Amino acid sequence: MYDFSTITGSIHEFLLSFMAPWLAVLTECLIIGMGLLLVYSVLALIYIYYERKFCAAIQCRLGPNRVGPWGLLQSVADMFKILIKELIHLNHIDKFLFALAPYLVIIASMLCFAVLPWGNGLQIIDFNIGIFFLLACSSIGVLGILLAGWSSNNKFTLIGALRSGAQMVSYELSIGLSVITMVCLAGTMSVGGIVMEQQDCWFIFKGHIPALIAFVIYMIAGTAETNRGPFDLPEAESELTAGYHTEYSGIHFGFFYLAEYLNLFIVAGVASLLFFGGWMPLHIPGWDGFNHIMDYIPSVVWFVGKAMVLSGVIMWFKWTFPRLRIDQLLSLEWKYLLPINLVNLVLMVCIIILGWHF
Amino acid sequence: MANIQEKLAQIIPGATIEDDGTGIPQVTVDDKDWHDLARKLHDDPECPMDYLVTIVGMDWVESLGAIYYLASSKTLQRCSVRIQTTDREKPMLHSVADIWRIAEIYEREVYDLFGIVFIGNPDMRRLFLNIDWVGYPLRKDYNDDPALNPVSTENERQSDFTNVYVEKEDGTVEKTERRVFEADDFVVNIGPQHPATHGVLRFRTAVDGEMIKKIDVYMGYIHRGVEKLCESLQYPQTLHFMDRLDYFSAHNYHHGLCIAIEKAAGIEISRRAQVIRVMMDELSRIASHCLFIGTYCMDLGATTMLFYTLRVREQILDIMEKTCGARMTFNYDCIGGVMQDLAPDFVQDVKALLAVLPANIKEYNKIFTGNVIARNRMIGVGTLSREDAISYAVTGPSGRASGWACDVRKTHPYSIYSELEFDEIIATEGDSMARFECRMKEMEQSARILEQLVDNIPDGEYCVKVPKVLKLPKGSWFQMVEGCRGVFGVYIESDGTAKPYRLKIAPPCLPLATVVDHITRGAKIADLITIGGSLDYIVPDMDR
Numbered sequence: 001m002y003d004f005s006t007i008t009g010s011i012h013e014f015l016l017s018f019m020a021p022w023l024a025v026l027t028e029c030l031i032i033g034m035g036l037l038l039v040y041s042v043l044a045l046i047y048i049y050y051e052r053k054f055c056a057a058i059q060c061r062l063g064p065n066r067v068g069p070w071g072l073l074q075s076v077a078d079m080f081k082i083l084i085k086e087l088i089h090l091n092h093i094d095k096f097l098f099a100l101a102p103y104l105v106i107i108a109s110m111l112c113f114a115v116l117p118w119g120n121g122l123q124i125i126d127f128n129i130g131i132f133f134l135l136a137c138s139s140i141g142v143l144g145i146l147l148a149g150w151s152s153n154n155k156f157t158l159i160g161a162l163r164s165g166a167q168m169v170s171y172e173l174s175i176g177l178s179v180i181t182m183v184c185l186a187g188t189m190s191v192g193g194i195v196m197e198q199q200d201c202w203f204i205f206k207g208h209i210p211a212l213i214a215f216v217i218y219m220i221a222g223t224a225e226t227n228r229g230p231f232d233l234p235e236a237e238s239e240l241t242a243g244y245h246t247e248y249s250g251i252h253f254g255f256f257y258l259a260e261y262l263n264l265f266i267v268a269g270v271a272s273l274l275f276f277g278g279w280m281p282l283h284i285p286g287w288d289g290f291n292h293i294m295d296y297i298p299s300v301v302w303f304v305g306k307a308m309v310l311s312g313v314i315m316w317f318k319w320t321f322p323r324l325r326i327d328q329l330l331s332l333e334w335k336y337l338l339p340i341n342l343v344n345l346v347l348m349v350c351i352i353i354l355g356w357h358f
Numbered sequence: 359m360a361n362i363q364e365k366l367a368q369i370i371p372g373a374t375i376e377d378d379g380t381g382i383p384q385v386t387v388d389d390k391d392w393h394d395l396a397r398k399l400h401d402d403p404e405c406p407m408d409y410l411v412t413i414v415g416m417d418w419v420e421s422l423g424a425i426y427y428l429a430s431s432k433t434l435q436r437c438s439v440r441i442q443t444t445d446r447e448k449p450m451l452h453s454v455a456d457i458w459r460i461a462e463i464y465e466r467e468v469y470d471l472f473g474i475v476f477i478g479n480p481d482m483r484r485l486f487l488n489i490d491w492v493g494y495p496l497r498k499d500y501n502d503d504p505a506l507n508p509v510s511t512e513n514e515r516q517s518d519f520t521n522v523y524v525e526k527e528d529g530t531v532e533k534t535e536r537r538v539f540e541a542d543d544f545v546v547n548i549g550p551q552h553p554a555t556h557g558v559l560r561f562r563t564a565v566d567g568e569m570i571k572k573i574d575v576y577m578g579y580i581h582r583g584v585e586k587l588c589e590s591l592q593y594p595q596t597l598h599f600m601d602r603l604d605y606f607s608a609h610n611y612h613h614g615l616c617i618a619i620e621k622a623a624g625i626e627i628s629r630r631a632q633v634i635r636v637m638m639d640e641l642s643r644i645a646s647h648c649l650f651i652g653t654y655c656m657d658l659g660a661t662t663m664l665f666y667t668l669r670v671r672e673q674i675l676d677i678m679e680k681t682c683g684a685r686m687t688f689n690y691d692c693i694g695g696v697m698q699d700l701a702p703d704f705v706q707d708v709k710a711l712l713a714v715l716p717a718n719i720k721e722y723n724k725i726f727t728g729n730v731i732a733r734n735r736m737i738g739v740g741t742l743s744r745e746d747a748i749s750y751a752v753t754g755p756s757g758r759a760s761g762w763a764c765d766v767r768k769t770h771p772y773s774i775y776s777e778l779e780f781d782e783i784i785a786t787e788g789d790s791m792a793r794f795e796c797r798m799k800e801m802e803q804s805a806r807i808l809e810q811l812v813d814n815i816p817d818g819e820y821c822v823k824v825p826k827v828l829k830l831p832k833g834s835w836f837q838m839v840e841g842c843r844g845v846f847g848v849y850i851e852s853d854g855t856a857k858p859y860r861l862k863i864a865p866p867c868l869p870l871a872t873v874v875d876h877i878t879r880g881a882k883i884a885d886l887i888t889i890g891g892s893l894d895y896i897v898p899d900m901d902r
Contacts, residue, residue, distance in 0.1 A: 059665040155546045159568070159883065229659055230731055233884075240883075241552065320725070322732045323659025325884040326568055 005121030097151035102255035104144030119299035130191035149244035160243025174221035222267035229318035272306035412864035415468035486578035557897025601687035604899035606646035607841035612691035614839035631695030646842035695821030736791035740889035754844025760788035790892035
């Protein structure tokens with residue numbers, strides 16, 4: 001398996017050879033920041049195209065097919081359009097909070113990017129509470145949505161924001177608990193550690209029943225966390241026109257739009273980290289030849305591929321199911337998912353203590 | 359079963375019972391007695407006249423008045439009652455809004471267009487026109503000078519108050535103002551530009567958190583004054599407006615007006631034309647229900663269904679395009695038959711449609727009806743009882759979902775429907791799910807009708823000869839047909855000329871929109887979308 005830390009290490013050495021250590025670290029931070037921004041926007045474009053094609057396939061349509069080969073440049077064109085669009089200034093709003101909200105949303109999802117295990121040795125920061133940091137960062141997003149809804153001074157956005165607040169706070173519990181379940185199995189909160197733990201076998205197989213339950217709950221809660229159908233109540237277009245971002249235009253709206261897709265990637269990425277080994281190739285204990293072949297596929301491909309497939313599942317939800325109602329949404333969380341999750345956590349602990357996992 | 363004429367003579371002693379041109383007995387009563395008589399007619403145990411079909415406002419020049427068309431949900435008999443007042447300055451009649459709930463909105467319509475005040479109506483506001491409108495357009499002495507009602511460049515003036523006229527002990531009438539909403543209500547405007555109102559309709563919704571306290575339905579954004587326009591046009595010209603009411607039931611509405619005019623003029627149309635008309639009606643019913651299912655699912659967030667249902671609708675529109683030359687405003691039925699003969703491959707196309715329809719319906723059920731989220735969203739949401747359905751005159755699939763057998767094709771068969779074999783789909787739950795499933799099953803029944811007819815289109819002329827200038831004899835006629843959304847009634851009064859003296863359209867969608875307030879109380883905002891969608895109203899139809 002190719003280790004990207006050899007590249008990053010050599011860059012570090014190279015910079016140190018003519019720079020003071022602090023300057024080298026600063027330069028590296030800048031390079032990483034630029035790289036992250038680039039990956040972030042390119043990934044968003046790919047995701048928009050991906051979702052369009054995916055839902056077109058479900059709906060017996062072709063999807064974008066005019067701009068560029070197979071419509072590949074469609075999302076680039078759309079992004080350009082959104083960039084040059086006018087930012088409509090509204091009266092009677094809280095201008096500062098209104099402008100701040102989209103940045104909070106986008107910062108939240110960018111911070112999460114920092115701890116994702118992109119590949120072997122290709123992780124921006126790997127510290128001992130990595131997964132905890134990820135949960136904390138993703139919760140900032142709800143703040144942005146609440147602010148957006150509140151500062152717009154519009155009844156629809158306010159209802160959307162309050163729905164979103166109730167929904168995200170509730171489903172964060174489920175995400176947290178299913179993450180804890182898997183952390184128990186891994187024995188570490190470090191993202192790198194979790195990946196390495198799955199060297200011989202992915203957690204979804206290793207933890208069998210409780211891991212499977214945790215996975216299903218995680219996928220449901222993750223869909224809700226990203227405000228996507230069937231949990232897209234905060235922006236339920238047939239009820240609230242566009243929910244919390246009704247009043248936004250131009251790139252401010254673009255930020256919400258982007259963040260939605262990137263959150264989708266993050267949720268899928270974390271799912272692949274916790275259940276499918278992150279960048280770890282598919283390894284089956286005892287099948288050394290097979291494991292060896294799997295190792296030839298680059299780790300980045302493994303990670304992005306898994307995340308894409310899992311995002312596909314979430315998209316599949318959206319384009320198949322109708323939307324839930326707010327009370328049904330909350331009772332699903334508090335009456336079903338949460339108790340199941342708690343029981344599942346106990347089950348997982350028992351299995352670990354008794355050593356019944358693989 | 360008592361004869362309706364005898365019944366009327368018994369309840370209204372001394373009244374002269376006339377017969378309008380369509381066999382509906384008509385009595386004229388005094389306004390003072392009307393409210394008590396209405397109560398008696400409504401509560402009669404043998405033959406309760408519990409369904410108020412429509413109120414036709416009338417201006418007979420020497421008097422203003424209203425004609426109430428009543429029907430019994432039990433015995434299906436119909437009658438009409440005329441009341442009038444000679445006071446043209448301050449015309450007042452007594453309201454029956456406490457007897458038939460739908461009368462409230464019908465009386466508002468009459469007030470809006472004729473200026474007749476209904477004493478006791480809890481909500482005497484304009485319905486379609488804005489509150490500053492000068493004059494009452496359907497009066498014969500209406501001044502249509504544009505200077506009186508200039509096109510406003512400012513926002514329309516709004517009022518949070520409504521008027522109530524109460525009669526005191528000594529017979530004087532007092533006008534009082536009443537708030538539409540309570541002073542501290544949180545009122546959200548849903549519409550007029552909103553994806554779920556299916557047109558420019560506005561719900562002023564008072565909410566408490568996510569709970570709906572009250573809805574004020576605010577209509578009139580697409581009011582084009584079709585009834586007024588008809589009065590200045592000849593009979594064949596009036597037909598064209600029928601495409602533009604409920605544009606999904608264009609064929610059915612055309613059919614209704616054609617029957618009324620043909621009855622009045624004594625025109626017999628050929629069997630071929632009748633079969634073609636019925637086939638077109640049923641094709642539009644399938645297309646309309648397909649669109650309903652698609653848009654309804656989209657309202658609930660299941661976008662994909664729209665594409666699946668539009669496939670079938672597309673096929674039907676193609677069939678119609680080949681024959682009528684249009685995909686939307688067909689303008690196909692005409693007085694004496696239909697405009698053109700069928701396209702050569704009509705039969706083949708219809709057969710192709712019938713072949714794919716069952717598989718499609720199965721697919722819809724598989725993807726949506728059985729879905730647990732969809733079921734949770736629809737079952738028990740917006741339950742409308744049978745009594746309320748009748749009282750609010752909610753007809754069509756929505757009424758039948760509440761257990762009221764109101765299909766005009768069965769109750770008062772017209773054209774060749776009495777010879778055809780099909781079931782009236784009736785559910786008892788009255789919730790959104792029942793309304794949805796009723797439509798789903800009605801598509802199957804329409805397909806059944808088409809199957810019976812597709813191989814039996816007789817030869818003959820598709821349109822009989824009618825005079826170029828068609829004059830109807832003096833008299834009045836009322837005809838009901840089953841549109842895709844409910845009972846479409848049309849009333850014609852002729853003074854013997856080539857133009858109607860009064861042409862009243864009784865659309866099914868006005869009651870459908872009115873009942874929204876009643877069944878959304880205490881529901882969630884999301885339920886408003888479910889309920890509104892399941893009622894499937896069309897805004898141009900209610901506004902006219």
